[in-house]
Amino acid sequence: MRPSRTAVNLNVEVGPVALRSPLIAAAGTVGSVVEFQQVVDFSLYGAAVAKSVAPVPWEGRIAPRIAPTDVGMLNGIGIQNPGVDVWATQVSPHIAAIAAPVWGSIVAHDIDGFAEVAGKIADTGVAAIEINLSCPNLDGRPFALDVDLTTQVVASVREVTDLPLGAKLSPDAMPITPIADAAMSAGADWLVVANTVMGAAIDPETRRPLLSGLIGGYSGAAVRPITMRCVLNIAADLPDAPIVACGGVSDARHVVEYILAGADAVAIGTAHFAKPKVAQRITKDLKTYMKKQSVSALSEIKGAFEPW
């Protein structure tokens, strides 16, 4: 058989943002981005998202705060971060040297906190801002599980910056579409679908939870079908909402799966811990798939899964 002559390009558009690759490094899985540039080849990514930063330094939870499970991992780090002022003075001066556009990720316990961090991080050279809504507010309610809180956070951030904005949802929101709709209506340019699934595990020998905080975020291969369901729901209900799918990606097939489900781009998270160079193989295999299937751009197959 003659080899396919399809010229493939990996360019994608996520709302107002053009990316040279559909691969995005997910928040918190490549540190602040800067310290990972020796091990991760960011030139293979369309964007790299930094670990979430808050208005003030957060110490995070005590150890243990990361635990492997049979499939995937649990983390209960508590979003340890140095705070936005330290980010601005010590980290952001280095992001211009990163081989991908860097997106800042913001988190806070109240609405004003989100706006404060957004206002400060917007001036640090980040190409876009991701709003991490999967964090509890002062009453202990995660923003991403509540339509009104989601609306208020996204609107407050939209008010202080013109930068492209992604709203990162929780797969625990059920139904998820009203939250997605609220985020888009309040000014988000795209949805990141999604953060970790809430989970927990207990060691039968010590009888102690694997995480000091008992409940944490579950991520990796096993969450992919859950995240996939979220992407499918949102793509069906809000066909105009751009989607960055995020959950359990470690292979080019997973990227294609998400694009077929309706995503525009795909973020890689937990896979970085075992294989920091995972994007190399994904990029190669993705191009091979596209050539074989005569797909010249991924937008051609967006949402193009065949129903039974």
Ligand SMILES: Cc1cc2nc3c(=O)[nH]c(=O)nc-3n(C[C@H](O)[C@H](O)[C@H](O)COP(=O)(O)O)c2cc1C
């Ligand atoms: C150790 C760890 C730290 C994370 N930190 C953040 C974070 O700071 N902000 C955020 O929005 N998501 C954070 N996440 C969630 C990931 O960005 C991603 O949404 C999630 O892990 C699902 O994707 P995956 O299955 O590919 O890991 C973190 C995940 C892990 C495993």
